Amino acid sequence: MGLFGVTMRISHTVSSIEAQASGPSYSVPRLCQALAELGHAVDLSSLGEPRPVNVGSYRDIRSKRDLTQLETLRRLGVSAGMRRTLAASGAEIFHTHGLWMMPNVYPAMVAREHQRPLVLSPRGMLGKDALRFSKLKKRIFWALAQSTAVRYVNCFHATSDHEYEDIRAFGLRQPVAVIPNGIDLPVAQHRLTSVEAPFVLSLGRIHPKKALDSLVRAWALVAPDFPQWRLKIVGPSEVGYADQLKRLAQQLKVDSAEISGPVFGDEKIALLAEAELFALSTLHENFGMAVAESLAVCTPVISTKGAPWSGLESHGCGWWVDHGVEPFAVALRQAMSISPEQRHAMGERGRAWMERDFAWATIAPQMAEVYHWLVEGSDIPPCVRVG
Structure with missing residues (x-):
């Protein structure tokens, strides 16, 4: 049983979780796990070798890229399999992480078709310095696909006040839930107070x-x-x-x-x-x-x-x-x-x-409250800013 006694089916999408040095490779799967531990049914879809796997308490679903011999399409993460997986998921709410690739567009397509709410976490990709990299490619992709997908977002997720300001500076006016990433806390260890080679x-x-x-x-x-x-x-x-x-x-x-x-x-x-x-x-x-x-x-x-x-x-x-x-x-x-x-x-x-x-036991219920608001029409959570 989930938060408020309601179990939700939640679909998360991120382009990839295979680059271990990338922040979302930790924070997105860990969020899925924390939500599943609250009692929700959670899928995580990403690009990779197909393998639906139960990871603890959520499903880790990988979809292969299409037309990999075409470099542009490979980089964009074109995957008909991912789109089919999302359409068949039965999710009550979709949450996509990142921008500038097709895995960040497919959830919007499916959410629109099935009239389901959509949450988007930019994951730092709307910062002015991030936008300077591959600027022309991002402009083209925005015009062809990303702008339409963003239009159907019901609520953005920012991990900090800083990112909230980036979202507003980009001209996006939908509600924004400001919820930080969670962190696992290793067992506390005694640190030496005399260091020979600091x-x-x-x-x-x-x-x-x-x-x-x-x-x-x-x-x-x-x-x-x-x-x-x-x-x-x-x-x-x-x-x-x-x-x-x-x-x-x-x-x-x-x-x-x-x-x-x-x-x-x-x-x-x-x-x-x-x-x-x-x-x-x-x-x-x-x-x-x-x-x-x-x-x-x-x-x-x-x-x-x-x-x-x-x-x-x-x-x-x-x-x-x-x-x-x-x-x-x-x-x-x-x-x-x-x-x-x-x-x-x-x-x-x-x-x-x-x-x-920042413990996950604090963070996951806040995110679940946002989903509940979007799915059930409950009161706006305190973490959500509408202005």
């Missing part, structure tokens, strides 16, 4: 939108004064950006900066927990899962204001700084100068914040 960690996609060149330049300014510290940039490289960063580090003669490939699962959590500080130099994030993951293991964070983490300062668990090399260098110097005990106390405050406001 390091600052940046973990995630190595992509130009992450502005990691600014982080490397900021590191070059502070590293000479902290010879025992290292900077570790870890993640999958995109568009050759890791090689660019390595060349930049060589040019700046920064030997203490390491750039390496991605880690996943327990290895990722262990690395986050071992770091003395987590650094996010991004130009724009709708949420920033790695920030929440770091705080969940008691690691304090330095983030630019490109991510919606002003609470780092108000909760006393990190620094929220302006874009640019100098502001980040100032924050790094301050964070590395305080004692390990002080950083540990900051991390503990961050963990408490995650437990209180």
Whole structure:
């Protein structure tokens, strides 16, 4: 039995969950699982080798791409199988995650045909910096398919106030539910207060939108004064950006900066927990899962204001700084100068914040309340903004 005593059949769609370094690859399946644990019947459709599988308590349905020999159609994720799956799902509500691919259009088609509500989570793809990448392709796809799909959205889902503002700035006027991503909380572990080889960690996609060149330049300014510290940039490289960063580090003669490939699962959590500080130099994030993951293991964070983490300062668990090399260098110097005990106390405050406001047991009922409102016509939930 679901929230309000009503069990709903819910269909979630995302282009792919196979890239483990991608935020939605964690947050979307985990949301599906949390909703299923509330008693709802949940499907998650994505592109991949066909395999309807029960993952714990929801169905993981993969559909193959069509006409893969045509690169443009392959990139768009054209899949007649996915559209058929959605049409046959019997869902009472559809929720799609992301933009600019056909898996983000099919749910709108089916929702319209079956007169069902549609929720869309942009997942950061309406941020001004995100929109600059592949700008022409996005304009064409908007004109051909995405604009029509967006027109049928009943409610958007934003993971932060920052993303809510992006949605409104794009000109979209439907209601918006502001609900953050949830986070799993690993078993709390005691952190050592004496660190022989401390390091600052940046973990995630190595992509130009992450502005990691600014982080490397900021590191070059502070590293000479902290010879025992290292900077570790870890993640999958995109568009050759890791090689660019390595060349930049060589040019700046920064030997203490390491750039390496991605880690996943327990290895990722262990690395986050071992770091003395987590650094996010991004130009724009709708949420920033790695920030929440770091705080969940008691690691304090330095983030630019490109991510919606002003609470780092108000909760006393990190620094929220302006874009640019100098502001980040100032924050790094301050964070590395305080004692390990002080950083540990900051991390503990961050963990408490995650437990209180970001646990899935808190997040999933809010999303279910939005669905109930759209399906049953109940009162507008407190998280929904109509203006």
